[in-house]
Structures are given as C-alpha cells and as structure tokens.
Amino acid sequence: MPDVAFRPFAWSDVPAITAIYRPYVEETVITFETETPSETEMAERFGKLKALGHPLIVAERAGEVLGYAYASFYRPRAAYRFTCEDSIYLRQDTVGQGIGGRLLDELMAQSRAAGFKQMIAVITAERANSVRLHEKAGFRHVGRYEAVGYKFDRWLDIVHLQKGL
Ligand SMILES: CC(C)(COP(=O)(O)OP(=O)(O)OC[C@H]1O[C@@H](n2cnc3c(N)ncnc32)[C@H](O)[C@@H]1OP(=O)(O)O)[C@@H](O)C(=O)NCCC(=O)NCCS
Numbered sequence: 001m002p003d004v005a006f007r008p009f010a011w012s013d014v015p016a017i018t019a020i021y022r023p024y025v026e027e028t029v030i031t032f033e034t035e036t037p038s039e040t041e042m043a044e045r046f047g048k049l050k051a052l053g054h055p056l057i058v059a060e061r062a063g064e065v066l067g068y069a070y071a072s073f074y075r076p077r078a079a080y081r082f083t084c085e086d087s088i089y090l091r092q093d094t095v096g097q098g099i100g101g102r103l104l105d106e107l108m109a110q111s112r113a114a115g116f117k118q119m120i121a122v123i124t125a126e127r128a129n130s131v132r133l134h135e136k137a138g139f140r141h142v143g144r145y146e147a148v149g150y151k152f153d154r155w156l157d158i159v160h161l162q163k164g165l
Pocket residue numbers: 024030086087088089090091094095096097098099100101121122123127128129130132133136
C-alpha cells in the first residue's frame with residue numbers, strides 16, 4: 001500500500017474534509033462545535049486561513065484524503081499573532097496508525113516557516129490519545145480549565161499544551 005503523503009489543501013478537498021469532520025461534531029466531545037458545518041462553511045473557513053498564509057495540510061494515500069491539519073491564530077487580538085493553535089483530524093478508520101504524529105511534525109515545521117513562534121493545543125481533557133500525541137511531540141502541559149464546555153449533557157474540562165516552534 002502506498003505511504004501517506006502530505007500536500008497543501010486544495011479546494012477540491014472540501015467535501016472530504018467536511019465528511020471527516022462531521023462525525024467528530026455529531027458523535028464526540030473532541031470538538032466543542034455542535035452543528036456540523038456545511039461544505040460552504042468549511043470552504044469559507046479554509047479560505048480565510050489560506051488567505052492569511054496559515055499552514056493547511058492534507059494527508060493523502062492512493063488519492064484518498066485521510067486527514068487534515070491546520071494552524072490558526074490562538075486568539076484574534078494582534079499581540080497574539082505569533083501564537084497559533086493546531087487542529088488535526090484523521091478519518092476515523094485511520095486513527096492509531098501513527099499518521100497523526102507525522103502530520104503534527106509537518107504542521108509544526110510549516111507553522112515555524114510561516115512565522116509562528118508558539119503552538120498551543122487545546123484538548124478536551126479526557127482525550128488521552130490527543131494529549132499523548134502532543135506530549136510525544138515535545139509539548140508541555142501549561143493549564144487546565146474546568147467545566148468550560150457542555151456537550152451531550154455533561155460538563156467538559158480542557159487542557160492546554162504548549163511548544164515553542
Ligand atoms: C488525535 C489524533 C490526531 C492522533 O493521531 P493518531 O495517528 O491516531 O495517533 P495514535 O492513535 O497513534 O496515538 C498517539 C498516541 O496516543 C496513544 N494512545 C492511543 N489511545 C490512547 C488512550 N486511550 N490512552 C492513552 N494513550 C493512548 C497511542 O498509543 C500513541 O502513543 P504511543 O505512540 O506512545 O503508543 C487522531 O487520533 C485523530 O484524528 N483523532 C480525532 C480528532 C482529534 O482528536 N484531534 C485532535 C484535536 S487537537
């Protein structure tokens with residue numbers, strides 16, 4: 001089987017990316033969104049990131065989109081402009097194969113090249129694999145916020161992990 005390749009986001013990826021994100025919105029507490037964005041909405045979001053020159057990476061194997069990753073401003077105010085937040089989503093049948101770690105490495109390299117100095121991961125506290133993924137990449141725990149999310153009838157904590165790029 002061909003190996004996973006990383007390439008920049010293209011507009012034709014929007015349907016696959018929307019489909020990858022949908023089950024995480026509808027079935028998990030990984031994202032705090034509760035309504036699945038449409039393809040139009042996803043195209044707008046990615047368009048804005050692209051226009052800002054932020055890294056937008058697609059993982060592909062044999063022409064199939066397996067996942068995606070991007071860096072966005074951690075917060076919108078200008079003094080935060082050297083600090084990004086990472087987002088990584090793999091197609092559900094491809095988790096646990098080590099693709100996430102390689103995608104994060106690539107995202108860190110591209111974020112550094114784009115001028116970001118710090119990367120912050122904002123993770124639902126109970127998501128051990130995502131925490132582990134970032135720890136392995138050298139992120140350190142910098143904080144926990146309690147009961148800041150409410151989804152599927154329960155309160156959720158988040159953790160922040162940080163790495164200098
Ligand atoms: C999080 C995600 C990107 C990780 O990528 P991945 O390729 O699936 O990574 P892996 O499954 O290999 O797991 C990474 C590490 O977590 C460990 N892990 C997996 N499940 C675990 C669990 N329940 N408890 C503790 N560690 C766990 C793995 O063993 C691995 O560590 P190791 O290499 O030391 O063994 C991917 O699972 C994903 O897309 N998940 C859904 C979306 C998401 O959570 N995105 C992150 C938002 S920032």
